Amino acid sequence: MKKIELLLLLVSTLSLSSFSQTKKTIQGKVIYRFSHIKDTTRPDIVYREDMMLFFSTEESKYESYSIHVSDSINEANMAKTGRIIAGKGTREQIFYNYLKGEQYSIIPWLGDTLLIKNIIEKINWQISDSTKSIGGYNCQKAEASFRGHQYIAWFCPDIAVPSGPWKLQGLPGLILEAYDVKQTIGFSFASFTNIKGANYIVMPANTKKVSSIEFAQMKESLLRNPSGYISSVINGADAASGSGASSSFQLKGPENRAKTAKKINNPLEPEQ
Amino acid sequence: MLVCKNFPNLNLLFMKKLILAASFMAITFAVSAKKPVSDKKNVTKPVSKTSVVPAKSINCGTATNGVWSDCWSADVTVTVCCDCEGAVASMLASMSAKNTANKLVSVIEFLNDALPCD
Numbered sequence: 001m002k003k004i005e006l007l008l009l010l011v012s013t014l015s016l017s018s019f020s021q022t023k024k025t026i027q028g029k030v031i032y033r034f035s036h037i038k039d040t041t042r043p044d045i046v047y048r049e050d051m052m053l054f055f056s057t058e059e060s061k062y063e064s065y066s067i068h069v070s071d072s073i074n075e076a077n078m079a080k081t082g083r084i085i086a087g088k089g090t091r092e093q094i095f096y097n098y099l100k101g102e103q104y105s106i107i108p109w110l111g112d113t114l115l116i117k118n119i120i121e122k123i124n125w126q127i128s129d130s131t132k133s134i135g136g137y138n139c140q141k142a143e144a145s146f147r148g149h150q151y152i153a154w155f156c157p158d159i160a161v162p163s164g165p166w167k168l169q170g171l172p173g174l175i176l177e178a179y180d181v182k183q184t185i186g187f188s189f190a191s192f193t194n195i196k197g198a199n200y201i202v203m204p205a206n207t208k209k210v211s212s213i214e215f216a217q218m219k220e221s222l223l224r225n226p227s228g229y230i231s232s233v234i235n236g237a238d239a240a241s242g243s244g245a246s247s248s249f250q251l252k253g254p255e256n257r258a259k260t261a262k263k264i265n266n267p268l269e270p271e272q
Numbered sequence: 273m274l275v276c277k278n279f280p281n282l283n284l285l286f287m288k289k290l291i292l293a294a295s296f297m298a299i300t301f302a303v304s305a306k307k308p309v310s311d312k313k314n315v316t317k318p319v320s321k322t323s324v325v326p327a328k329s330i331n332c333g334t335a336t337n338g339v340w341s342d343c344w345s346a347d348v349t350v351t352v353c354c355d356c357e358g359a360v361a362s363m364l365a366s367m368s369a370k371n372t373a374n375k376l377v378s379v380i381e382f383l384n385d386a387l388p389c390d
Contacts, residue, residue, distance in 0.1 A: 074377075078337075084373055086341035086380045111375035219382070226383055230346070234372060245352045245368045249376070254343040254389040 027056045029200070030176065031065055031190040032165045038264040040184060049089050050190065053165060054200040055174065059097040060163040061201045064089040094118070095203055096169060098162050106204060109218065110233045115207035116215055121146070123170045125153070134176045135192045142171055147269040149180040166268070184266050216271070227251045330355055333362030337373035341384040348372045 029052055036047045050065040070087035078084055093106040103118040123144045130141040132154060139154040146168065153164065157173040164175025165187035179186040210218070222229045234247050332353040339346045350369040354361050 078370060078373075082336070082370075083338045083340055084377055086339055086344075086377055086384060088341075088381070088384075091378050091381065108378045110379055219386075222379060222382065223386055226379075226387075230376065230379060234375070245350055245365070247348060247350045247368070247372050249346050249348045249372070252345045252347075253383065253387065 026159060026161060027054075027195040027199075028159070029054050029193045029195055030165075030174070031192075032177075032187040033190050034165070035186045035188070036266075036268065037184040038266055040266045043184075051090070051165060051187070053163065054195070055161050055163050056199075056201060057161065058099045059095065059201050060161070061093060061095050062166060063093040064091070067091060094167065095201070096120075096163060098169070103167070104203070106207065107215070109215075110230065112208045113204050113206060114215060115209050116212050117209075118167070118212075120169075121167075123168070125171055127171070134189045137176060137192070139176055140173070148267075149182075149185060151178055151180055153178040185268065226253065331358040331361045333358065333360075333365040335362065335366040335369040337369040339373050339376045339380045341380050343387075343389040344380050344383045346373075346376050346380055348376065 032051045032053065034049045034051045037043050037045070038047055039045065052063060052065040052068070054061045067087045067089040070085070070089065074084050074087070091108055094103065095106065096103045101120060103120050105114075105116040105118055107114040107116065123146050125142040125144045127140060127142045132139055132141075134154055134156070137156040137158055139156045142153045142155060144151055144153070151168065153168060153171065153175045154177040155164070155171040155173040155175045159174040160172065161174045162171060163169050164171070165178060168175055168178050168187070175187075176189045176192070177187065179188070230251060231249065234249065330353055332351055334349060334351045336347060336349045338348065348369050350365050350372060352361050352365040352368060354364065
């Protein structure tokens, strides 16, 4: 009798392990070299930033690798000098859950973590037969118009994840490279890493929901009166915390700065 | 011989004794209930000498932190006053200044990008 019980236990364990193997999850990290000519009248000035995409079979997170590195350096600087050197890069993180069909932007803003729900636009990709190898993966070419630019993307059907750099998505494989036909915007492949075990795609817990219109208004208020806007937010936070702390700050901007916000003639996406 | 009508087996004399015993117990109980619970002699306890705790003075601490970028910078000064040691006030001010400076990073970066140096 005991032998039969042991046999049953062995069979159930084996069947469970084989089930978990068939439901294999893909996890990985891709680093892209992002380049952007923001002003087409000055094609010599190219904005560059390293970006990274964490992905799994269900979701992805796209964020700046440069900011990730500069934040680590800043922590050490802060302890030594008491000063933070502001990074040059994108603070926005894009979380995309392809199973739920939801995409969010997470933006730090004066102590708050803003959560903006993005509208997922269906991109009408035209997939062609052209192929090329990127990072040892066989990739296929696709072309589509998205947010004012005509993009060429190279996706990898072997990595069956409908994600990619920035908001480019919806292909039957991970996008490893993309650029606009005018070569003013580019996401070129830098590296691919398989990840096992750890989950890097975790949405922050305490967020403040705002619409993209509200966020545009917040940015406008800051640009109109930087000192006034920051001091109202900081002093409001002091009063709300009831810690007995009183903060004052001195903001210094360039004396010869532009009076109005710099308008770029080739934005990544049109202002909403 | 006297017998109770309802309980013919009970002797009436026995019943009288029972009633007397019950009333005695009730009276004893009532008298004891009126007595004060505690004796004054037991209440007084020896009081040990205690030192008077001096009132803590308010101390303040100030700390400064800064955020720097190519074109924009911000210096944050935080003062914390508390009913605590001076070193504690300074530590709290330092933590608060660091926290506020961290909050400013994203907007300094934004300003640097949107309103750059010419």
